Amino acid sequence: MSKQNTPSLVVMKSTLSRLPLYYSYISRLQADGVESVSSALLAGHLNLNPVLVRKDLAQVSSVAGHPRTGFEVKQLLEDMSEYLGYNKMDEAILVGVGSMGRILLTNTKFAKFGLNIVVGFDKDPYLCGLQLDGKHILPMEKMPSLVQRMGIRIGIITVPDDQAQSVCDQMVKAGIQAIWNFAFVPLKVPEDVLVKNENLPSSLAVLAHKLAMRSPLPKELNPIIEN
Amino acid sequence: MSKQNTPSLVVMKSTLSRLPLYYSYISRLQADGVESVSSALLAGHLNLNPVLVRKDLAQVSSVAGHPRTGFEVKQLLEDMSEYLGYNKMDEAILVGVGSMGRILLTNTKFAKFGLNIVVGFDKDPYLCGLQLDGKHILPMEKMPSLVQRMGIRIGIITVPDDQAQSVCDQMVKAGIQAIWNFAFVPLKVPEDVLVKNENLPSSLAVLAHKLAMRSPLPKELNPIIEN
DNA sequence: TTTCAATAGATAAAAAAGTATCGATATGTC
DNA sequence: GACATATCGATACTTTTTTATCTATTGAAA
Numbered sequence A, B: 001m002s003k004q005n006t007p008s009l010v011v012m013k014s015t016l017s018r019l020p021l022y023y024s025y026i027s028r029l030q031a032d033g034v035e036s037v038s039s040a041l042l043a044g045h046l047n048l049n050p051v052l053v054r055k056d057l058a059q060v061s062s063v064a065g066h067p068r069t070g071f072e073v074k075q076l077l078e079d080m081s082e083y084l085g086y087n088k089m090d091e092a093i094l095v096g097v098g099s100m101g102r103i104l105l106t107n108t109k110f111a112k113f114g115l116n117i118v119v120g121f122d123k124d125p126y127l128c129g130l131q132l133d134g135k136h137i138l139p140m141e142k143m144p145s146l147v148q149r150m151g152i153r154i155g156i157i158t159v160p161d162d163q164a165q166s167v168c169d170q171m172v173k174a175g176i177q178a179i180w181n182f183a184f185v186p187l188k189v190p191e192d193v194l195v196k197n198e199n200l201p202s203s204l205a206v207l208a209h210k211l212a213m214r215s216p217l218p219k220e221l222n223p224i225i226e227n
Numbered sequence C: 001t002t003t004c005a006a007t008a009g010a011t012a013a014a015a016a017a018g019t020a021t022c023g024a025t026a027t028g029t030c
Numbered sequence D: 001g002a003c004a005t006a007t008c009g010a011t012a013c014t015t016t017t018t019t020a021t022c023t024a025t026t027g028a029a030a
Helices: A013-031 A039-046 A050-060 A073-084 A099-106 A140-150 A161-174 A200-214 B013-031 B039-046 B050-060 B073-084 B099-106 B140-150 B161-174 B200-214
Strands: A090-095 A115-122 A135-139 A154-157 A178-181 A194-197 A224-226 B090-095 B115-122 B135-139 B154-157 B178-181 B194-197 B224-226
Touching: A013 A039, A013 A050, A013 A073, A013 B200, A039 A050, A050 A073, A073 B200, A090 A099, A090 A140, A090 A161, A099 A115, A099 B099, A115 A140, A135 A140, A140 A161, A154 A161, A154 B200, A161 A178, A178 B200, A194 B200, A200 A224, A200 B013, A200 B073, A200 B154, A200 B178, A200 B194, B013 B039, B013 B050, B013 B073, B039 B050, B050 B073, B090 B099, B090 B140, B090 B161, B099 B115, B115 B140, B135 B140, B140 B161, B154 B161, B161 B178, B200 B224
Parallel strands: A090 A115, A090 A154, A115 A135, A154 A178, A178 A194, A194 B224, A224 B194, B090 B115, B090 B154, B115 B135, B154 B178, B178 B194
Antiparallel strands: none
């Protein structure tokens, strides 16, 4: 679907979560010198329905795909990059420089996905002042002013569960508009603040339950792949 | 809904992913001495629709909720525990004792959720032989025999992306039936192997896109909370 | 040049997930 | 003891997401 066909301006959340997968795979294709890609190929590789992939691509591609060859890799990557905001970097702060916080803070891969975690905060005085791969760790007190001064909109919470709500409140007060929450507690936020929870127990529940269901009946024969 | 009303034996995946949230919250209630809980209370706390919560609970609760008071906390926790398999521990191995691997390997919280990561594997000879919080780290070569000997069915992949498929293949060959994949690559597996992907870029895409949409139009007024 | 298989795009159907509504029923209040 | 009300359970409905089907078009091979 090219833009003139009035694509639905509202993107499906599910589409959105698949796009990075497409992007990642197509990037690798490009690195291998491949110049065009079909939805069938993508679907096959990602265990998805080809029609679903086609519809997803239609949402983001600025040009129609060519019958018989598919989509041009270069153009498609540009469109997806644009669409996902991988070009214009979003800046974020992170609170809680524990083990998980460190992983996120020092993971260089986020830059590729348009996220720049500019600094980490922690209440531990022994951590404050240190740097991890060039990322400063500052005391919590400095959070509000930095957020405001830099106009930062995204906050990442990687503190222990029992401190998450308090940190969340401080973030909101400082002006943070979107929170990526790695603590396994629901956060209470004002209506205009966005929260995305990352929770492993939920994922695990799905996996474990399916595995448990498996034993009695051999069931279906298609590979079951969950994102 | 009590069991006699022929509850749909197929559980919604979405229900399954919410159950741990209920469980966690209700556990805290119990710790506070609360003895019964209503779907409205749960819903309010978790930003969900009360009807949705009620339907979820109906799937797992062995007894009907009481009008006016809701569900008995003790019984409900037992039912959920049973349902989610938090009682009977699943054993798992983990491959890739890097930063992420270490978090999972040493996180004591998984035990509460019915997962026991018994050992970590790594190809780095300097890591092998060490222990992390009592969890041994062994060389990859020992993986197949251990998996077979202990009848382990779950494998966790926390290696760099470019090694994930290879590790996956080895796991499958060893007899692993379900894989929890923390690498950001799709895994090719036989049709009878279960894969659950954990991918941060997908989550990020949803968050970032919603945030981007936010700026132009102030839009809705309800808090937007994603799991 | 003609034929043909692969592919996109569009539309329709189905499945999954979530929401609204209503009557029934305990529980506490008057 | 009657009544008001919070809550459940069931049904019906809506929305979202996925899948199926059909047509047109294109590029490559015969």
